[in-house]
Amino acid sequence: MSICLICTHPAEQSRTACTRCEHRVRGWLGEIPRQLVLLAASLELGTRPAQGFGGAGRAHSPLPVRGDVLTLLGPAAPGPVRDTTGDQSGPQPVHAVLHAWADQLAEDLGHMLPPINPSAPYADYLARHLGHVVRSSWVALFHTELDDLVHRIRSVTSTEPRRRPLDAPCPACQAFALGRVDWETYAACEACGLLLTPDEYETHRAAVMPPLARIGVLIAATQHLTQEAS
């Protein structure tokens, strides 16, 4: 066993981050391109979008361009921008953070950095090679910077993924603690950390929920009879 450099829980051999931390990072990499759209709207309108995607926009009086949004949307520096040693101070633009880590990743993998995809600046590239990232020595610093970035973005857009509780109990620990966060690929148990793919969850749910529903009906009927009798 190894130790996860992010959360210090056990990780599989040869990994420097556990599957749960990998899951969180993958969620952020999926979230950032979606948030960039909202960030751009926050800058151009001088306002913040109504809560959530697809919500009705509220009219605000125009405000000056927001400095915090401008910083986040700022371009990456041209040329090499490697700053994966964590010694640069001050908030970095989204592109600069992702570009620097993508640059580090490309060097590790020994290939040229692919051309930037403007709608998902290197988030897609980093997500595609996350299997390498979770075995790298720099995964903890990458996680810290991404965490900071995502929280700065969310504070501007007032939008964050919601966690939806799932009704079936966890197959590993039996707790009713399974849930799925928007844009994340797995259902996760908050009690024991188990991850299930959507298919795994649906199969599990189909197997356990009908018997549970029958028990629920029996309990309700018994309570009803007890109340009748008293």
Ligand SMILES: [Zn+2]
């Ligand atoms: Zn971890």
Ligand SMILES: [Zn+2]
């Ligand atoms: Zn569990």
